[in-house]
Amino acid sequence: MRKNFLAAITAALAAVLLAWLPAPAETVSWTAIRGARIVPVNGPVIEKGTVLIRNGVIAAVGSQVDVPASAWIVDGNGLTVYPGLIDALSTWGLPQAAQAPAQTAGRGAQQLPQLPQQQQPQQPQAQQPQARSRGPQDRPGTFTWVKAADQVQSSDSRLASARNAGFTTAVTFPRQGIVAGHGAIINLGGKTAGEMVVLPEAGLYLALRPSGYTGFPSTPMGIMAYFRQLWLDADHYRQALALYAADPVNIPRPAYDRALEGLMGVKRVLLPAPDPIQMERMVKLAADLKTPAVLYGVVRGYEMAERLKATGTPVILNVRWPAREPGADPEQEESYRELRIRDLAPTSPAALSAAGVKWAVSSDGLETPRAVLRALKQSIDRGLRREDALRALTLSAAEIYGVADRLGSIEPGKAANLVVATGDLFDDSTRVRMVFIDGVRYLPEPELPQPPAGAPGRGPSSEKGEEQ
């Protein structure tokens, strides 16, 4: 009787254990893109080869790859496979951030957006939504507890058009306030928002124009002084906490400070620098904050290359090339300086590459994701090498954010984020056939008309439901 009972228990336990054990080899899913031209970015082009994907991760790349029998085959004949494109500074996935003023090269009217629900003044004041900031202690426009990773919405309608253009990843940041919050690296597809997040902490977005508050600071110099004070306060907070931890009896307990907590362990800050003058200011500011900086909104990269290289500062280029506003006064002449900037801005990418500066690209200010590629095509026409353009959209972006081990090129071990197109990505006639995100295939979708994000005027581009 007992033996039977024990056998039954053992069998039951074994059944339970077996159910818990990892699935046997048959539940591994393989995908192979065969017979395609492959541009890995980290190595030479493979004219005809195979990309083998296992459970969403690249397993092998080459001209001779053994493909398991169970693999789902994608015929790559006549197609080119690239690493999925990365938007290095984005609001994709954060539909509410798109309403905040885009920090593009100083264009457009500045409007104060509505304050988000979570913003509250640090001081115990009356809870008025627009209480005027009277000094750094009021922590104006400071949202260090806001994390893009917490706010990602997979339902953002822009994700489809981004994928249609070949983007698989974006480094997306909240944009409200002057310390707008922490960005996250997200894939542009996934069943849930949580699945989309690749890295929840990509850096802290800082802006030099007042937004999200009234009062202090009202000027860029005020904002810079405020940042310095904030960082000093964080230092002091850290010291106070350490001292208290060592001696809780004699040292008074420091008050919890939400804004300063959010500053602990910030890996990098993003600062705006459209021109060499701003660049110098930001380089010095970053040194004062003792935090590595990435400069965004760069326009006059062609003049900044040397110095960027010397300071080892990576940049995110603004590729909305300055152009004459369509409705401008016909009798108003541009200045010599403006004309030169317009002429030379598209040569920035080549200049940065030539100087060895690490640069990536942002979709900020552009009406469609496809416009990013078109903008770089203009640079290619002016001498930028295609492989440098591609690298900026892929591996360089990953390197800037420290995720080059997982993204940015077609190498074994990296995520299967790929874009498969009918030809060279930068040619107007090329069409994107499909993208893979973590090995899941997405076909081009019809796009909904979208409001342009934060940019006045229209360029000559077409949009709205067209096949891009």
Next chain:
Amino acid sequence: MRAIHRILPVMLAAAAWGGENDSFLLRNATVHPVSGPAIQNASVRVIDGRIAEVGPKVAPRGRIRMIDARGLHVYPGLIDSGSPVGLAEIASVRETVDTGEIGDFNPQLRALIAVNPSSEHIPVVRANGITTVLATPGTTGGTRGAATSAGLIAGQASLMHLDGWTWEEMEIRRSAAMQMTWPVIQTGRGGPPDLESLLPGLAARRVTFAEARRNQQLQVQKIQDFFDAARRYQKAKAAGEAIAPDLRYEAMIPVLEGKLPLMIMAAREREIREALDFAAREQVKIVLAGVRRPGKTIDDIAKRNIPVVLGTPFVTPLEEDDPYDEPFTLAAQLHKAGVKFCFASFNVQFARNLPYEAAQAAAFGLPYDEALKSVTLNAAEIWGVAGDYGSIDKGKYADLIVTDGDPLEIRTQVKMMFIKGVPVDLESRHTRLYKRYMARP
């Protein structure tokens, strides 16, 4: 300081003479008639306020007060062709400023009657040689002399002397010009960046060029409509119809008849072009004021003999790429093209520096004689009073200044001033405060 030493004997002498305060013989000076070359060792005889004789050898005829001006220079009194002197006291205090009325069309308003003869600005300004001012409604008395305005037609500018117990005594011509501002396309851009971040509403007020253009065209249409209505009134009145009197249209009649010049403020080429077209269509006499960038219209202005009132050259160039001396060379350009012009301060605070505006133009290409004319004879001609003012010529009123040098040069002191032959006190609030505090122990 030294002026008081000079004027005192004159005034004492005048007092001693009693009645005939406006007759004298000024001797031994270098006389600059402006209408002709300078005369060394000359005299000016003034009888009953008018210039009776000018020349090297003028003998006293009968009893007459003698004024010895040895080593000094005599010039016509300077004329400011556009200033709110007397109409504005302190620019930042609304209660003291009477230059711009509410409403688009106010041709019936007359500047002269709002002039405060006790304004501290009057003695201050005349102390530097300015005897006559065109008191102009619409121009504000702001800090830097920008010719800004209220409304489209602000009222009648009045030519007046800077001396008199009442504005009636100051009056030369109650209605010398009709002030108008040509509408400008305003996109609302280009404000100071600090103000914008402090005041978010400012950014929101920006409009596209197309919108701004449309707004401007609406304003131009308003002007056209107003002129049409004024003409209908004029016609009806001439035909003897029974119409309700309208002071505004009444005031427009001299303009429509070509008797009163329309002084149109227009700075840039586009506004000037439109103003010129308007004047041709309406067949009215105009004077262009506040011209800055005439561009291709300059030949048209010259061909049609349209006079120009220039504002101060002490401004920054309009565009980033403009030559650094762009504002200084404008007068020379106009002169070269054959345009007649005069200078205005369009300002209260800096009105006493009017002569230096002309001097700056002379430094940058305008012949000196033309510079001097632009603040004397040209101005008188443009405002139609050259028969009585603007140069030292027989028959004209004796608006004279006696200086120790070139009145357009900064270091020069004005020693004496006569308005219609009557000596004018050159003391002011400034000289009084100077003496008082210099004497503080």
Next chain:
Amino acid sequence: MRAPVLALTLFAGAACAADVVVIQNGTVHTVTKGTFRGSIVIRDGKIADVGEKVLTPPGARVVDATGKHIIPGIIDAHTHIALDSINESSVSVSSMVNVAEMLNPESVSIYRAMAGGVTVCNSMHGSANSIGGQNVVFKLRWGADARGLIFDRAKPSLKMALGENPKRQGSPQGLQIPGLQSPQNLRYPGTRMGVEDVIRDAFTRARAYQREWKDYEARRARGEKALPPRRDLELEPLVEVLEGKRLVHAHCYRADEILMLLRVFDDFNIRGVTLQHALEAYKVAREIAERGHAVSTFSDWWSYKVEAYDAIPYNAAILHRKGVLVSLNSDDAGGAELMRRLNAEAAKVMKYGGLSEDEALAMITINPAKQLQIDPWVGSIEPGKDADLVIYDRHPLSVYAKVEKVFIDGRQYFDRDEDMSRRPKIEAEKEGLRRKLQEQQKQAMPQNRRPS
């Protein structure tokens, strides 16, 4: 600096300065050591020799100044030019901000001011605050980047302001802008009494901060473990003022508020202040002179505000005669306008007050240099000083005088002839660029463009 700016201004030959330049045979106004017909030898950016007869070293570039007048480079002790941001007006004490961070070397005002003879300027924070931000002194080395402009040897300074400007936001009628008028948005102070309070309070807090740190250092010295005081960027510049390491420039108008400020400085032992504008300073000249403070003022501005109603053009002369160090300034903000005519403005103190030529010239050269404490290096034409020189076509104290050449640190930055001959070239280049851009725009249009 960068190509577009350089293309506009640098010219071949003279720009690559010869190490030795001799300005020959002009009327030299040294300001401190008399005026005479003579020459100046420049070597390695400094004035090597100046006199009626100098030795012309071989290989020197000779600039013939026959019939011309040479003065030291003009120094404007009160401007706001070349700053991307001027006024952090949201708070009454904004000492934590530094306008040096906003210095924009591409601002064309720098070129225009320099073309008017200005070689050094003190660009300051605005006057909307009782205690404003930190200022920057720079040389107008057109073409240099921001670091290259800054006058390193100048002592740092702080702006302060009294009177109508700092109290404007303290009353509902103040700015008259909707949204700023509600009581919660009023910014203290609204009266002159409040202005004094803000200043005294700030310096009192600074003193307390000073003590806190001294206490902390003492405890550390005793080996105690202590939390340092929280660093306060608002108070640190004020401590520097108290310690004499930072100068003060105080914008003020009325005699009563000037006197108030003098007493405040007495109480906190602050010296060497330059009162800016100070249009009624002539009423309290004695009190200012007794303390050795200085004044930098306008030549003849008045009546634009109530507090400027008693301003007189004799202000500079009275102060000078009563023993105060006086300079003339422009207060230029957006563009360089008045500052490029300071030579003519200086002539006004001869007209209003009867000062001499050298006294007038001093007000735009050696006097402001002393106020900024940079007189060891600039402000007069003396051997050993920086070769900052301006050549005029006639006597500078005249409205007709035009600048022909400007040297800064011995290098020629402006030449009127060259400026004029360059103009058609720039126009041609612009036209070429415009055409090129039109071409590029046509090419950039995608093939399948549809009209929107």
